[in-house]
Amino acid sequence: MQKRISNLPFKGTPEQKQKLDEIIERHREQKGAILPVLQEAQEVYGYLPVEVQGMIAEGLGVSLEEVYGVATFYSQFSLTPKGRYNISICLGTACYVKGAAAVLDKISSVLGIQPEECTPDGKFSLTACRCVGACGLAPVLTVNGDVYGRMTPDEVEQILAKYE
Amino acid sequence: MENMVNIKINGMPLSVPSGSTVLEAARMAGIDIPTLCYLKGINEIGACRMCVVEVKGARSLVASCVYPVNEGMEVQTNTPKIQKSRKMTLEMLLSVHNKDCLACKRSGNCEFQTLCNEMGIEDSNRFEGAMPDASTDESTLHLVRDNSKCILCRRCVAACEAQHVAVIGPNNRGFDTHIASPFERSLNEVPCVSCGQCIVVCPTGALTERDQCDEVMAAINDPEKFVVVQTAPAIRATLGECFGMPVGSNVKGKMVAALRRLGFDKVFDTDLGADLTIVEEANELLERVKNGGPLPLITSCSPGWIKFCEYYYPELLPNVSSCKSPQQMTGAVIKTWYAQQNHIDPKNIVVVSIMPCTAKKFEVKRDDEEAAGVPDVDIALTTRELARLINMAHINFARLPDEEFDPALGISTGAAAIFGATGGVMEAALRTAAEKLEGRSLDSVDYKEVRGTQSLKEAVYHVGGMDIKVAAVSGLNNADELLKKVKNGEGGYHFIEIMCCPGGCVNGGGQPIQPASVRSFTDLIGDRSKALYEEDKNLPLRKSHENPIIKMLYKEYFETPGSHKAHEVLHTSYTPRKRY
Numbered sequence: 111m112q113k114r115i116s117n118l119p120f121k122g123t124p125e126q127k128q129k130l131d132e133i134i135e136r137h138r139e140q141k142g143a144i145l146p147v148l149q150e151a152q153e154v155y156g157y158l159p160v161e162v163q164g165m166i167a168e169g170l171g172v173s174l175e176e177v178y179g180v181a182t183f184y185s186q187f188s189l190t191p192k193g194r195y196n197i198s199i200c201l202g203t204a205c206y207v208k209g210a211a212a213v214l215d216k217i218s219s220v221l222g223i224q225p226e227e228c229t230p231d232g233k234f235s236l237t238a239c240r241c242v243g244a245c246g247l248a249p250v251l252t253v254n255g256d257v258y259g260r261m262t263p264d265e266v267e268q269i270l271a272k273y274e
Numbered sequence: 275m276e277n278m279v280n281i282k283i284n285g286m287p288l289s290v291p292s293g294s295t296v297l298e299a300a301r302m303a304g305i306d307i308p309t310l311c312y313l314k315g316i317n318e319i320g321a322c323r324m325c326v327v328e329v330k331g332a333r334s335l336v337a338s339c340v341y342p343v344n345e346g347m348e349v350q351t352n353t354p355k356i357q358k359s360r361k362m363t364l365e366m367l368l369s370v371h372n373k374d375c376l377a378c379k380r381s382g383n384c385e386f387q388t389l390c391n392e393m394g395i396e397d398s399n400r401f402e403g404a405m406p407d408a409s410t411d412e413s414t415l416h417l418v419r420d421n422s423k424c425i426l427c428r429r430c431v432a433a434c435e436a437q438h439v440a441v442i443g444p445n446n447r448g449f450d451t452h453i454a455s456p457f458e459r460s461l462n463e464v465p466c467v468s469c470g471q472c473i474v475v476c477p478t479g480a481l482t483e484r485d486q487c488d489e490v491m492a493a494i495n496d497p498e499k500f501v502v503v504q505t506a507p508a509i510r511a512t513l514g515e516c517f518g519m520p521v522g523s524n525v526k527g528k529m530v531a532a533l534r535r536l537g538f539d540k541v542f543d544t545d546l547g548a549d550l551t552i553v554e555e556a557n558e559l560l561e562r563v564k565n566g567g568p569l570p571l572i573t574s575c576s577p578g579w580i581k582f583c584e585y586y587y588p589e590l591l592p593n594v595s596s597c598k599s600p601q602q603m604t605g606a607v608i609k610t611w612y613a614q615q616n617h618i619d620p621k622n623i624v625v626v627s628i629m630p631c632t633a634k635k636f637e638v639k640r641d642d643e644e645a646a647g648v649p650d651v652d653i654a655l656t657t658r659e660l661a662r663l664i665n666m667a668h669i670n671f672a673r674l675p676d677e678e679f680d681p682a683l684g685i686s687t688g689a690a691a692i693f694g695a696t697g698g699v700m701e702a703a704l705r706t707a708a709e710k711l712e713g714r715s716l717d718s719v720d721y722k723e724v725r726g727t728q729s730l731k732e733a734v735y736h737v738g739g740m741d742i743k744v745a746a747v748s749g750l751n752n753a754d755e756l757l758k759k760v761k762n763g764e765g766g767y768h769f770i771e772i773m774c775c776p777g778g779c780v781n782g783g784g785q786p787i788q789p790a791s792v793r794s795f796t797d798l799i800g801d802r803s804k805a806l807y808e809e810d811k812n813l814p815l816r817k818s819h820e821n822p823i824i825k826m827l828y829k830e831y832f833e834t835p836g837s838h839k840a841h842e843v844l845h846t847s848y849t850p851r852k853r854y
Contacts, residue, residue, distance in 0.1 A: 112407075112450045115457055160457050164854055173440035174464075174854060178456035182446045189457075 113182045114226035116190040120161045129154045130162065134169035143170055144180045148187055157188045191228045193235035195273045199225075199251040202241030209262075210249035214238065216263035217251075220270060234270070281347040296338035296349055297325055305351050306791060308360065308389055310427050310477055312339040314794035317432035317475075322425070323363050324389065327351045335359055361393050369401035372408070372422035378479040379662075385477035385789050386425060406449055413460035415639060416468040416484055416632040416783075421452050424480040428453070429790075430472035436776075437750040439582070441466045453480075456854075465585040465853040467750070469578035469774050470632030470656075470783015475793070483632050483656045483784060487663050490653055493624040494537040501624045503538040504604045504683075505529060507545050508630040508694030508779035509657050511805035515786040516661030517671040522801040524809055527676020532664050533628075534677060543679045544627065545686030547604030548693045548702070550827070551575065552818035554844055555597045555699075556706040557835035559769055563740075568592045570745075570760060570767035573699050575599045577637035578774030578783075580848060582750050587757050588850030596845040598650070600693065601627045601634055602643050604683065605650030606843045611831045612682065613646065620646040626653045628660045630694065630782030633774065645843040656784025682823075688719075688810030689818040695803035696748035696778035697724035697731055700771035704735065704744070705817045707769075711738025719816045725807070727777050727799050730756060744769045749776035780806070 133150045137143040147166055148158060155162050158181050160174075167174040181187045199205075199214050218224055221234050228235040244250050247259025251269075258269055277292040283303045290299040300307050311322035320337035327338045330348035335356065338349075350356070367386065375381050390398070408422035426444065431453060434442050441464040445454050455464045473481045493501050514523035533541045559571050574580060574595040583594060598606065605627065609620040627634065634654035637643070643650050655663075664671055678684065689705050692698030701721040709716055723733035724746045731746045745767050747753050753772045759765045775782045777799030785802075792798060815821060832840045 112446050160854070163456070173435075173443075174456040175440055175443040179443045179445060184447075 113187075113189050114224065116157065116159055116228065118191060118228060118230060118232075120159050122155060122161060126154050127165070130165055131169070134166065138170065144172065144177055145184075148177070148181055152187060157191045159189065159191075188226065190226050191232070191235065193228045193233050195233060195253050196235045196237060197251060197253050198237045198239045198242070200240070200242050200244075200249065201238045202245070204241070204245035205249040208248040212263050213249055213251065213261045213266065216266045217270075220267055233273070279343055279345045279347075281343050281345075281349065283349045284351055290343055292343065294343050296327055296329070296336070296341045296343055296347075299343050300327075300338065300349070300351055301795065307338050307351055308392065309339055309790055310385060310389065310425065311429065312794065313429050313432065313475060313790050316436055317427070317429050319428065322427055324360055326356060326359050328353055328356060357393070361395060364390055364393055364395055365397075365400045367425050368395070368398045369403060370406055371425065372420070373398055378423070379482050379485070380476075380479035380787075383787055384479060387478075388789075404449070406452065409452065409454065411454070411461050412484070413462040414466065414468065414484070414636075416470060416635040417461065417473060418482050418484055419453075419461070420480055420482075421454075422480075423478045424453055425478055426451060426453065427477060429475040429477065430481060433471040433475045437467070437469060437471055437774075438586075438754045439465065439467055439469070439750060442472065465851070467578045467581040467585070467774065468633035468636045468783075469750070471775060473632065473783055474781075474785060474787055475790075476787075477790065483658060484635060485659060485662070486635075486653050486655060487659050487666070490626050490655060490663065493626070493653070498622055499624045500539050500618050500622055501537075501626060502540045502542060502608055503533050503626045503628065504542045504544045504547070504601070504608075505533070505628040506601065506630055506694065506779065507548060507691055507698075507806065508782060508785070508802070509628050509660070510809075511694060511780055511802050512630065512657055512785050513661065514671075515788070516658065517664075519672070521788070521792070521796070521798060522805045524805040525671075526809070527678070528671060528674040529660075530679055531674040531677040532669050532671060533660075535669055535674075536663055536667055538626070540680045540682070542604065542608065542683040543686050543690075544600050544604050545690035545693070546683050546821070546823060547600035547602075547607070548575075548690035548699075549687055549818035549821045549824050550603045550607070550844065551597050551600050552689055552699075552702045552706050553824055553828075553835050554603075554840060555595050556703050556710060556819075558595055558597065559703065559707055560710055561836060563742075563768060570765075570770045571595055572769075573703075573771045574846075575693065575699055576633070576772065576774045576779075577631065577640075578633035579750070579753065579772045581633065581636065581851070582753070582774065584848055584851040585853050586754070587761065590757060590760065591848045591850065593760075594848060596841075596847065598643065598844055598846045599634075599637060600690075601629060601637065601654065602650045602846070603844050605638075606643075606645035607683065607827065609646035609648060609650060610843050611827065615682075620648050623648075624653070625651045626655060627651050628657065629654050630657055630779040630785045631775075632656060632783040634784070640846070641849075642846045657782075657786055658784060661786070685815075685821060685823050686813075687818055687821050688813040688816035690821075691809040691813065692806050694779040694806050695725070696727060696773050696799075697721075697746040697771065698778065698806070699773075700724045700744055700746045700769065702818060703769070703771075704742075706819045707742075708735065708737040709817070709819070711740070711742075713738070724771070742768045744771075746771040746773075748773035748778050750774055752776075777803070 320340040326335035411419040510526040689702035780802035
């Protein structure tokens, strides 16, 4: 699946910018610096929008395309922001055969977002993940740290309502 | 004496320089191992697996393009195992390829198609299955990308990186991998300089110039329009390749004959515009030397370089000559002086230019390129598009007689002829500037120090009691290195020539496409350039300011170089551009 790209406005703070500058400075002379810088930048910003990748390219003296090529190669990187509550639905084998796809569709339609997207109010984001190691509870979803097992589409709205 | 190693290829003993790859060694033995992703010095990544060979003792087939020879090595290049592997590679590529070959511009000149033929592929649908989502990009004036024909060889990516532009690359991974720009932006939203070097290295029809042949035919067939064509210096040295002639054939006469048969009302020579550029630019140089700058003066003939400067070195724009390029000067003279002389409304003139360049398609649409209130040039075609027009008209190019340009704007000098090779504009300008500085006619016209394809050519010439330090570079990687120095106030140059494409216009992005075997293993740039230096040597006039038409134009129209009128018609301006 191709990486989704956020079109939500960038809300980086001067503090985040300062942290990123420090990260770049620390890796500047290192060969293959793009990967560790992207990893640390994602910890600072939560995701890697064009503004952040642009600063990394400028700072490391490489092209934006080179940075973007790496960012879209590895599944660990996200180009879309996470909401205050990140819903992660397992699409691993066990969850999938137990009907995770229908649960995912329901969440998508309730929130109006696709996997790897965030609601415009920044409240919920949605991730499709692979096996969380709780196959006995399939299908499973997590909201931040909370685990919900044996999910059905009907329960989705009720669960989402718990989060303010 | 180089260190040699002894190897065996297909049982034949062979002594080859150590450090050679198996691919290079095999060529010495007369075996051209097939390749797809390989481009010598530019893309040596061993990715496509077409060039696999068997090496005795090796665990598996090896990629010969990156595998070095060593003493006692035994190589097989044509076993059933190799053939099976190469065929499988092609069949896998075919399984995700848009096989609409009959309607593809590269049919007959496609490296992928050629290999399928050579390897005896019998079933182009042997593997069927999912097709990747292939996008097309038609956002720019100069290029069309059709990823349904892309084989992911990355030659375009390497060519773009070699130009220090690097706006395309492989995005995402696995089955989703595709060549595009960062954040999937279209090419007109990234700092692409329109050089077209990606097109000339593409082995398939994934990258092609934006074809404007139909627009030209429509103009020719419009009775209201007076359609004039002009051809750049580098076209005569390459057009023959499209009709099976050897690289380096000068086909000036046949080219003119073909254009006349296509129905153009007048066939003019951009070389005249080149002579005019030199007279204006030499004057600009002398003015700047006299008035204290800004120096170095940097040439402005190459629109890819201009766009690069606007994106990446906006602070050096005051150094760039305000002279329009020869294409635009020729167009401007046609729509002003020539239109007046012949009582034709410039609105009814269509100027078509034949250019070695895709960035010229961008240049014709630039601001401040409208001397007569209408665009100086209407349509810029590449060498390849001209060949297509000639083929569509079923003109037998090889059997055409040699004809001359129309005389009104058809006389040019050797100085203009060499514009198409790197260092040529510099040399042409020096021929004129030196005489102005010395105040007399000089016998010597050769400035050989600025010729050739080295990364940087520098020279100091003592003329008119002063030292003039010059530099010439081609390829934006070389330009980038030089400009870093200039930006830091280093070098002490008076005059710099920059050509966007490596080797200059003879290797422009609009030139005939030669396969990787030719690009990697012959001196394509040198062979094409030779045709231009030959032409220069054999022309009666070799200095731009001696061109009788140029003299007449100044006498009747522009008065003096750098005059108010000259500035109105022959000069332009530039603007900084935002990269992202």
